Amino acid sequence: MSVAFTRRSALRGLALAGASAFAAPAVSAQTRARVVVIGGGFGGASCARALNRLGLAVTLVEESAAYVACPFSNLVLHGSRDIAAQRFGYDTIRREGVEVVGQRAQGVDAAARRVRLADGATLAYDRLVLSPGVDMRFDALPGYDAQAADVMPHAWKAGAQTLLLRRQLEAMEDGGLVVMSVPANPYRCPPGPYERASLIAHYLKTSKPKSKLLVLDAKDQFSKQRLFQDAWKALYPDHLEYVPLAGGGKTVEVVAAQKSVVTEFGRHAGAVVNVIPPQRAGSIAATAGCVDRSGWCPIDPATFESRLAPFVHVIGDACIAGAMPKSAFSANAQAKVCAQGIALLLKGEAAPEPKLVNTCYSFVAPDYGISVAGVYAPAKGMLADVAGAGGTSPPGAPQATRAAEADYARAWFKIATEEAFG
Amino acid sequence: MSGGRISIALAAALAAGFFVSGMRASDAQAISAQASKAQASVAIAPPGATSCTGCHAGAPSGDQPALPSLTGQSAQAIEEAMAGFRSGAREATLMNRIAKGFTEDETRAIARWLAQEGAR
Numbered sequence: 027m028s029v030a031f032t033r034r035s036a037l038r039g040l041a042l043a044g045a046s047a048f049a050a051p052a053v054s055a056q057t058r059a060r061v062v063v064i065g066g067g068f069g070g071a072s073c074a075r076a077l078n079r080l081g082l083a084v085t086l087v088e089e090s091a092a093y094v095a096c097p098f099s100n101l102v103l104h105g106s107r108d109i110a111a112q113r114f115g116y117d118t119i120r121r122e123g124v125e126v127v128g129q130r131a132q133g134v135d136a137a138a139r140r141v142r143l144a145d146g147a148t149l150a151y152d153r154l155v156l157s158p159g160v161d162m163r164f165d166a167l168p169g170y171d172a173q174a175a176d177v178m179p180h181a182w183k184a185g186a187q188t189l190l191l192r193r194q195l196e197a198m199e200d201g202g203l204v205v206m207s208v209p210a211n212p213y214r215c216p217p218g219p220y221e222r223a224s225l226i227a228h229y230l231k232t233s234k235p236k237s238k239l240l241v242l243d244a245k246d247q248f249s250k251q252r253l254f255q256d257a258w259k260a261l262y263p264d265h266l267e268y269v270p271l272a273g274g275g276k277t278v279e280v281v282a283a284q285k286s287v288v289t290e291f292g293r294h295a296g297a298v299v300n301v302i303p304p305q306r307a308g309s310i311a312a313t314a315g316c317v318d319r320s321g322w323c324p325i326d327p328a329t330f331e332s333r334l335a336p337f338v339h340v341i342g343d344a345c346i347a348g349a350m351p352k353s354a355f356s357a358n359a360q361a362k363v364c365a366q367g368i369a370l371l372l373k374g375e376a377a378p379e380p381k382l383v384n385t386c387y388s389f390v391a392p393d394y395g396i397s398v399a400g401v402y403a404p405a406k407g408m409l410a411d412v413a414g415a416g417g418t419s420p421p422g423a424p425q426a427t428r429a430a431e432a433d434y435a436r437a438w439f440k441i442a443t444e445e446a447f448g
Numbered sequence: 449m450s451g452g453r454i455s456i457a458l459a460a461a462l463a464a465g466f467f468v469s470g471m472r473a474s475d476a477q478a479i480s481a482q483a484s485k486a487q488a489s490v491a492i493a494p495p496g497a498t499s500c501t502g503c504h505a506g507a508p509s510g511d512q513p514a515l516p517s518l519t520g521q522s523a524q525a526i527e528e529a530m531a532g533f534r535s536g537a538r539e540a541t542l543m544n545r546i547a548k549g550f551t552e553d554e555t556r557a558i559a560r561w562l563a564q565e566g567a568r
Contacts (some may be wrong), residue, residue, distance in 0.1 A: 033528070242475075356504050362498035370492065381496035383546055385503060397542055401496070401549025415549030419541065430514075431541055437514040441505045 027411040057058045058083040061125065062141050062151040064131045064310055066093050066116060069342030069357030070157030071446040074124045077155075077367035082372070084123075085149055087141065087278070089130040091115060093447070097354045098439050099184040105233075106392055112184055118448025124172060132148055134242030134314035136335045153368045155330075156316060157342045157357065158308025159183075160214045163321070166304040167209075168300040175281035178299040181222075182214060187418050193297045195229065202297030207287050209278040209304045210244040212322070214343045214352045217249035217398065219302055223389035224254065225264040228391050240296070241268045242289055244276040249351070250388060250398050250418050267387040277301070307344035321348045327404040328377045330360055339364050348408035349400065355438075356384045358446060379404050381412070387435035395431030460500035491565055496550055518562050526559035 059082055063074045066088030074086040092115045101107035118128045126381035127149070133142040133152065141149045147306040162180055164171040170178075181407060195204070208219040223241045230237040239262075248254075258266050274291030281288065286295040306321030316323045316332040324333040324339040330345060332338045341364050342357035350356050359382045367377035382402045387395050400416035402409040419431060491567035504518045518526065532538025535554075550558070 070476075126551065205520060346501075358502050359499045364493060366498065378492070379495060381499075381549070383496065383502065383549070385542060385546070399542055399545045401546060403495070412549040413546075417545050417546060427541060432512045440502055441503060442502075444505060445501055447566035 028089065032444060040216075059152040059254065060085070060150060061153045061155060061368060062087060062149050063155040063157065064088075064141065064156035065159060065308065065342070066090065066126075066127060067157060067159050068095070069159075069361045069445045070208075070444070071114075071116070071119060072323060073155050073157060073341060073361035073365050074119060074359045074364045075122065075448070077368065078119075078122055078124050080365055080369040081135055083125075083358065084124040084370065085118065085127055085150070085151075086116065087127045087129060087131045087143070088116065089144070091128060094184040094188075095354070095439075095443060096182075096184045096218075097442075099181070099188050100218070100222045100225045101392070103195065103222065104392070105192065105196070106115065109185075109189060111391050112188075114443055114447035116447070120309065122448070124240065131310050132313075132402050134310065134335075134338070136315055139337055141279070152337070154338045155364060155368070156308075156311050156313070156314060156332075156338060156340045156344060157361070158310045158344050160305040160343045161308050162302045162354075163375050165307055167279040167301070169223060169282060170301055170303050174280060174301070177282045177374070178280060178285060178301045182218075182298060182302050182305070186288065189314070191298070191300055198234065198237065198297045198383065200234040203295075204219040204237065204239045204298045204300070205278065205287050205294050205296030206239065206241045207299070207301045207303075208243040208245075209302055210276075212352065213302070213305045215386075216351050216353075216364050216442070217254075217386060217388045220250065220254045222300070223266060223268070224257065224262070224388075224390040225392075226260070227266040229252065231262060231265045236264070237280075237297075240294060242268065242275045242277055242287060243268065246270045246272050249386075250396055252421050253396045253418055254348075254388075255393065256421060257338075257396075260390060261394075302337055306419075307340070311340060311344050316340050316344075318346075320346070327407065327409045328363075328379055329371060330364040331367070331371075339368065346408075348402070349411045350382060350384055350402050350409045351386065351400075353384055353386050354442060355386055356382070358442060359383055362368060385440060387431060389432060389435065390428075393432050394428040395433070396428065396434045397431055397434070463523065491561075494501050495554060497558040497561045500558070500562060523556075523559040523563035526562055527556055530555045530559070 061077050061082050062085045063070045066089045076083050077084045092113045095112045099112055102109050120126045130144040131141050132144050137149050176400045179191040181187040181189045227239050274289050275285050279288040280301055284295055285299050286293050289351050307317050307323050311317050311323050315335045318324050323345045325340050327347045330339045330341050341360040343352040365379045385399045389395055389398045397417045398418045401412040403412050503515050530547045533540050533543040
């Protein structure tokens with residue numbers, strides 16, 4: 027899958043003759059090893075900074091001038107947060123000494139260890155980190171393509187899609203039906219759809235009380251399920267209806283012209299329709315030859331090095347991290363473990379077995395937070411839950427606990443974005 | 449990756465050759481000092497330690513958030529807090545769930561590393 031470079035066939039002969047080190051740019055002309063990071067989200071930005079702190083020469087390739095964060099973007103849909111508060115640039119990272127290249131990475135030649143940029147220039151690397159996030163699969167759900175997303179937004183990448191869905195919710199007349207389609211696992215941010223459902227229901231209850239949200243889910247079990255469902259029963263009995271897989275919730279087709287979602291059991295037309303489609307690793311991961319048949323990237327849990335492409339590491343939502351969920355917190359934790367692993371590998375040393383943590387807060391209402399946490403360690407080549415640790419906030423906790431967790435969630439966002447972007 | 453080691457060794461040999469033939473000794477020394485500084489800065493964190501700053505800021509900013517910074521906390525204070533979270537003696541909304549994922553030895557190593565150089 028890697029892009030063919032003109033030099034490549036000439037170099038193949040050399041590589042076969044056992045002189046592959048000459049084909050690789052490696053560190054021969056540099057005093058410091060060069061690491062290229064593709065993708066400037068929570069994973070890539072955190073990794074670039076961590077690598078830079080470890081004394082390595084780092085180039086961050088990100089075509090957007092700023093990152094728009096997905097965590098807390100459901101509050102933008104809710105109407106209580108400005109999208110500007112979700113936007114983070116790369117000035118600090120640049121000031122710290124990371125070279126930031128504002129271009130799209132077009133290709134990766136894993137054999138020659140080069141990244142090709144949109145303008146045709148190439149970047150040589152000793153190690154490459156891919157943190158490309160997810161792409162929506164516009165080939166997976168019949169009727170849902172890029173054009174349909176302009177009518178029935180996914181809003182699963184923050185930015186224009188978030189604002190589109192917000193405008194649709196605002197423009198909807200009171201009494202309208204909002205329909206949300208939720209995919210099967212795996213996808214970015216496992217509890218995200220349920221936080222979104224909660225906050226849309228809160229918006230309807232407070233601003234459009236004759237309206238209702240219908241959530242159609244392709245599964246029966248989900249993250250923080252009991253906590254969400256307890257809260258829905260208490261807070262949104264008239265504004266949120268949840269249909270699991272067993273109740274006919276799986277979307278089999280969508281029809282943009284009718285703004286409708288088709289399940290095995292029927293057809294649901296909405297005044298506003300939010301379709302969260304199936305996803306896969308961001309496309310550069312496939313270009314680099316790191317993606318398996320699942321659409322995601324298998325990795326070594328100690329260093330996040332690809333199982334498929336040597337000298338390439340994959341972190342964040344794109345990688346298969348076993349029990350670790352696809353979250354911003356996970357991406358940040360993986361970024362730091364990956365950076366350390368790369369520093370060791372470049373010194374010719376083996377990376378020790380890591381432990382990683384994930385913490386994920388969700389809002390059920392603006393002053394009502396719940397969380398799930400986990401501790402992970404490699405087991406049988408995958409990241410597995412450390413037994414006895416982790417779990418969700420307790421069911422039945424007093425409102426003071428829920429309010430405290432909402433405060434912790436806000437503190438987490440501030441710290442996490444400072445750690446990633448400065 | 450054995451390939452990585454081979455290419456680095458080769459590259460180092462190539463680089464050394466370059467320095468001898470085409471550079472002033474002072475330049476070579478400066479570059480070599482820079483390289484060893486880069487190597488020295490690889491302070492390897494014990495398992496789990498780098499996750500902490502995902503919530504607990506390395507450098508606390510102006511307004512103190514709900515989640516305390518670990519900068520300036522002693523190893524003993526961190527270790528005691530974690531022991532309290534693990535046993536349940538210290539109340540928490542979330543740290544109790546995380547502390548149970550680490551042994552006493554692991555927690556001690558993390559606490560020492562954070563107190564010395566980690567939280568930044």
